[in-house]
Each structure stands twice: as structure tokens, then as C-alpha cells.
Amino acid sequence: MSTFYFIAFLSVFFxxxxxxxxxxxxxILYLILTFFTFTVHYILMNAQFLAVVNFIVYMGAILVLFLYTLMLINLNKESEPRKSNLVKIVGVIAGACFLAVIVAATKTLGTSQPVVLNNPGLGLVKNLGKILFNEYLLPFEISSVLLLSAMVGAVLLATKDTKTA
Known part of the structure; x- marks a missing residue:
């Protein structure tokens, strides 16, 4: 239990x-560390598939893409537009509203009992694969064809017609 609280502290800290x-x-590097602590949380909750997906997709692909994009753009303080005082005031009001919602949510929660898994094989990839490819095979295949057609459409839209009339 102390491991959970230590990792939760690290998640909030990062x-x-x-x-x-x-x-x-x-x-972005701190965000990578934050997602790594989420991966550790998934492992502690016996959700190995979510841990692997979080590690590969978020840490391995999306955040690296963010990092490369950030390194490619030019971030000069001189080129950044000045924000008006109205935008700053709206930001402070929105932050105060968000803080009020968080405080209200934590007061209504109270203390909860620890989660005890009745089925220790609940988050295993083997069980997920059995359900996905037995009960949900048709929706899985339809979504894969839909993603394939979206990818082909994106490639066709991205390529320009080089022929001149």
C-alpha cells in the first residue's frame, strides 16, 4: 500500500x-515521467495490457512526437504575442472555478475501502484477446476497415495532383 502512495505522490509531483x-x-520530459508513473499504477492494479499500451502509445509515440515537434518550431519570446489583461483575468477566474470543483469533489468523496480483485486474471492480455476475438470480432474488424479507409483517405488528401493542364 505504501508503494501506491509513493507512486501517487510522484504522479502528482511530476x-x-x-x-x-x-x-x-x-x-514534456516531466510529462513522460508522469505517464511512466501511470504505467506503474496500471501494473499495481494488475492491468498489464493497459500498462503496455500506455507505455508504447503514450510514452513511445505521442510524447516523442510532441518533443520532436517542439524542437522543430521556433519558440522566441520576441515572436510571442502579448496577452491582454482580459485574457489573464478570464484565466484566473477559470482556474478558481476549477479549484472550487476539485475542493468540492474531494470533500464529497470521503474515505474509500481498498479494491480487492475477486478474479486475479482480470487484466491479463490473454483474457482480453479471447473476448475481443470471440465475442467482438465483427466490431473489431469493422473498426479496422474504417481505420484503413481513413488512412487511405488521408494519404489521398495529402498528395497533390502534380499534373498541369
Missing amino acids: SILVITAKNPVHS
Whole structure:
């Protein structure tokens, strides 16, 4: 149980560092650490498939893409537009509303009992694969054809017609 609280503390700590970091590259690196702590949480909850997907998709693909995109764009302080005072006031009001909602939500929760798994094989990939390819085979195949057609459409839209009339 103490491992859970330590990893939860690290998740919150790295999340705060993502928000407060001055350098955007450091912010993305802290976000990678935050997602790594989420992966550890998934492993502690016996959800190995979610842990692997979180590790591969979020940490391995999306955040690396963010990092490369951030390194390719030019972030000069001189080119950044000045924000008006109205935008700053709206941001403070929105942040105060968000803080009020968080405080209200934590007061209504109270204490909860720890989750005890009745089935220890609940989050295993083997069981997920059996259900996915037995009961949900048709929706799985339809979604794969839909994604394939979306990818072909994106490629066709991205290519330009080089013929001149």
C-alpha cells in the first residue's frame, strides 16, 4: 500500500512540474515521467495490457512526437504575442472555478475501502484477446476497415495532383 502512495505522490509531483516548468522541453520530459508513473499504477492494479499500451502509445509515440515537434518550431519570446489583461483575468477566474470543483469533489468523496480483485486474471492480455476475438470480432474488424479507409483517405488528401493542364 505504501508503494501506491509513493507512486501517487510522484504522479502528482511530476504533473505539477509539467505545469510549472519554464522550458517546454523540460515540461514534456516531466510529462513522460508522469505517464511512466501511470504505467506503474496500471501494473499495481494488475492491468498489464493497459500498462503496455500506455507505455508504447503514450510514452513511445505521442510524447516523442510532441518533443520532436517542439524542437522543430521556433519558440522566441520576441515572436510571442502579448496577452491582454482580459485574457489573464478570464484565466484566473477559470482556474478558481476549477479549484472550487476539485475542493468540492474531494470533500464529497470521503474515505474509500481498498479494491480487492475477486478474479486475479482480470487484466491479463490473454483474457482480453479471447473476448475481443470471440465475442467482438465483427466490431473489431469493422473498426479496422474504417481505420484503413481513413488512412487511405488521408494519404489521398495529402498528395497533390502534380499534373498541369
